[in-house]
Amino acid sequence: xxxxxxxxxxxxxxxxxxxxxxxxxxxxxxxxxxxxxxxxxxxxxxxxxxxxxxxxxxxxxxxxxxxxxxxxxxxxxxxxxxxxxxxxxxxxxxxxxxxxxxxxxxxxxxxxxxxxxxxxxxxxxxxxxxxxxxxxxxxxxxxxxxxxxxxxxxxxxxxxxxxxxxxxxxxxxxxxxxxxxxxxxxxxxxxxxxxxxxxxxxxxxxxxxxxxxxxxxxxxxxxxxxxxxxxxxxxxxxxxxxxxxxxxxxxxxxxxxxxxxxxxxxxxxxxxxxxxxxxxxxxxxxxxxxxxxxxxxxxxxxxxxxxxxxxxxxxxxxxxxxxx
Ligand code: CP
Numbered sequence: 001x002x003x004x005x006x007x008x009x010x011x012x013x014x015x016x017x018x019x020x021x022x023x024x025x026x027x028x029x030x031x032x033x034x035x036x037x038x039x040x041x042x043x044x045x046x047x048x049x050x051x052x053x054x055x056x057x058x059x060x061x062x063x064x065x066x067x068x069x070x071x072x073x074x075x076x077x078x079x080x081x082x083x084x085x086x087x088x089x090x091x092x093x094x095x096x097x098x099x100x101x102x103x104x105x106x107x108x109x110x111x112x113x114x115x116x117x118x119x120x121x122x123x124x125x126x127x128x129x130x131x132x133x134x135x136x137x138x139x140x141x142x143x144x145x146x147x148x149x150x151x152x153x154x155x156x157x158x159x160x161x162x163x164x165x166x167x168x169x170x171x172x173x174x175x176x177x178x179x180x181x182x183x184x185x186x187x188x189x190x191x192x193x194x195x196x197x198x199x200x201x202x203x204x205x206x207x208x209x210x211x212x213x214x215x216x217x218x219x220x221x222x223x224x225x226x227x228x229x230x231x232x233x234x235x236x237x238x239x240x241x242x243x244x245x246x247x248x249x250x251x252x253x254x255x256x257x258x259x260x261x262x263x264x265x266x267x268x269x270x271x272x273x274x275x276x277x278x279x280x281x282x283x284x285x286x287x288x289x290x291x292x293x294x295x296x297x298x299x300x301x302x303x304x305x306x307x308x309x310x311x312x313x314x315x316x317x318x319x320x321x322x323x324x
Pocket of ligand 1: 069071072073074144278
């Protein structure tokens with residue numbers, strides 16, 4: 001497997017990865033996170049091969065349990081599983097017996113009786129992955145639970161930052177937008193601060209959780225000051241579907257105050273722009289910013305495939321075997 005190749009290498013010489021699930025980065029130590037990122041380097045290289053496939057998950061059966069919409073995460077997990085030779089079953093709540101009233105527990109018990117090894121789950125309710133960990137005999141991977149955590153998104157974000165900026169330690173990262181409803185921000189704050197980054201959050205007061213500063217971040221409502229300070233600006237999607245009332249006057253006004261525009265790229269030439277997707281063009285980012293070479297949004301997506309391959313490998317129980 002890949003050797004440490006960045007300043008964010010695992011700090012303990014006799015470190016071993018002991019995790020069996022990925023519910024949230026809250027459960028992962030700094031070395032666990034560094035180790036996943038190191039392993040991801042190997043899988044990122046595999047993606048550049050003429051045949052980007054490995055037999056690592058042969059004989060493993062994985063269920064992708066998506067109760068909430070997804071494009072990137074769902075396709076990325078499925079592609080990662082197939083590239084590693086797993087048997088993959090896709091479950092979508094809209095076309096399942098959930099619509100006939102079957103509970104989550106009954107659904108998963110029925111799926112479990114078909115002998116599965118891993119479950120990737122996305123759900124609108126925070127805590128569903130923890131619930132599955134208690135009642136299912138399989139490795140559980142959280143693909144996003146409500147406004148709680150989205151750990152593989154944060155891992156791929158950190159991997160992408162390492163790729164562009166060299167290391168996470170001492171990196172200045174501002175996360176902009178709907179902090180209140182974002183699971184991406186929660187996982188990123190945990191991961192980035194554990195690896196020694198300085199993190200700022202920026203957005204309207206109505207979208208700022210009251211105690212967010214207790215997570216070790218600085219709070220700002222001044223976009224210009226944040227962009228002047230940062231190495232990386234990560235814009236978040238405005239999650240209109242999770243908002244119970246209007247939290248800002250209009251999308252146009254939001255863009256005016258908190259949207260990243262071409263003038264910002266010109267003013268701050270070393271700033272890298274990120275977004276987990278899906279992007280609301282003209283809201284979080286001007287369209288030309290999203291399309292510029294300063295935005296690494298599509299690199300994030302490619303890196304997501306490598307990071308998810310690494311996570312699947314590490315949680316598959318196949319760590320003692322050669323991966324290819
Ligand atoms: N970033 C992200 O989670 O995107 P999807 O909702 O499309 O999976």
